[in-house]
Amino acid sequence: MGGIKDMITVLLVDDETALRKMTVGVLETDDITVIEAENGEMAVEKFRSERPDLVLMDIKMPKMTGDKALVEIKAIDPAVPVLMMSAYSDVNIAIECMKNGAYDFIHKPIQYPQLMAVIKRIASEKLLEREAEEAKSSLKNSLARQFGPSDKMKEVIDMLIQASKTKYSVIIQGETGTGKSLIARTIHDIGVRSTGPFVVVDIGSIPETLVESELFGHEKGAFTGADRKKKGYFEAADGGTIFIDEIHNIPLHTQAKILRVVEEKKVCPVGSPVPVNIDVRVIAATNIDLKKASKEKKFREDLFFRMNEFLINVPALRERVEDIPLFVDKFLGEAADDHGKRLLKADEQAIGLLKSGIWEGNIRELRNIVKRAALMSEGDELDPEQVKKLMGSEILDFPCEGDLSVKKTLREVETEIIKEALAQTGGNKKKAAEIIGMTYRTMMRRAKGIVK
Structure with missing residues (x-):
């Protein structure tokens, strides 16, 4: 035949x-x-x-x-x-x-x-x-190696793949450090717009007075200090994807303008009466419940419904501890590359300790602790004692035998870590929180009496 x-x-x-x-x-x-x-x-x-x-x-x-x-x-x-x-x-x-x-x-x-x-x-x-089924299976396996093999992450991967095949807007919800930006990047990279630009907008780093100028661009002389024409993030993402991180921090009046951009596929730079046609896919990330925020009038409901063509909820690391061994191996590899050291292995005791963590900073916090523990470990294995010291009160909420002296010791260790991080950063609280692997809010809560 x-x-x-x-x-x-x-x-x-x-x-x-x-x-x-x-x-x-x-x-x-x-x-x-x-x-x-x-x-x-x-x-x-x-x-x-x-x-x-x-x-x-x-x-x-x-x-x-x-x-x-x-x-x-x-x-x-x-x-x-x-x-x-x-x-x-x-x-x-x-x-x-x-x-x-x-x-x-x-x-x-x-x-x-x-x-x-x-x-x-x-x-x-x-x-x-x-062939299509084999390619899909291969892609899923590849993404599982990247995001984790747990059932909860398999659901996220399925949604991610579905979203990548469309031009629909996507909202990614999850705690800080769960990997939302990597999910957004992956949707773009494996999707129909992979040949176009991927433009990242970190709303948290933009002063509120400049948000519209950064997003939509501005004409020369549009406001004090606008000494030249500037293309905004939306226009820069034409033909590709714009990823808006911390979208919930955008002022409500600016959200109304974003809604018009998404619906009309046109952007009007600040100071210009002439709209510019754009073809942009919007992916937004947030660490709050946007639906709840919209009901409470803290986020525009019409923008939420317009953006909510795909909603991906990313579970916290403590809800998928079976993914931790994968990340530990990955971060040990990074530590070896960073410092030119041998590749360490993590035994069951170290993995057990890491699985017991609360991980308010999620994968980002896990990475910092594993890499720092690797740096301080001797021998061929990740030292469980170093892991325990660095985790500090991460394991406080779990039962421990005997009196409270162990808990007291862990709190003292955590205090020392926070003090050391603040010293290294010259008192910069935000940078100190990043070094420790905690969210800023968590560090401030745990550092009462240390940080003023």
């Missing part, structure tokens, strides 16, 4: 033995294996047990007719292509078969060159389906 790379299996169903044997002789090649059945009942049984790639079935047969067997086979596997055959010109039966999912209708006497052409077409389609 030639041209079919993978062998396919055909279930041939006909009560005429001579015709069936002749058809087997024509069909069976290096590319095609044929299974035989002489009536509808046998066809359903053979299909259930053998799961062929294609069914070629006569209509008029004893015990169970082909049109009835078609319905049962399609109930087992709706996707399988079924070619119906008949020597009778009953248009109504042919129409009914097509309605019930038949792939095509073949008239007897069989024109074998035409039949082979149809089978070759089906085989090619099957091959493409298999």
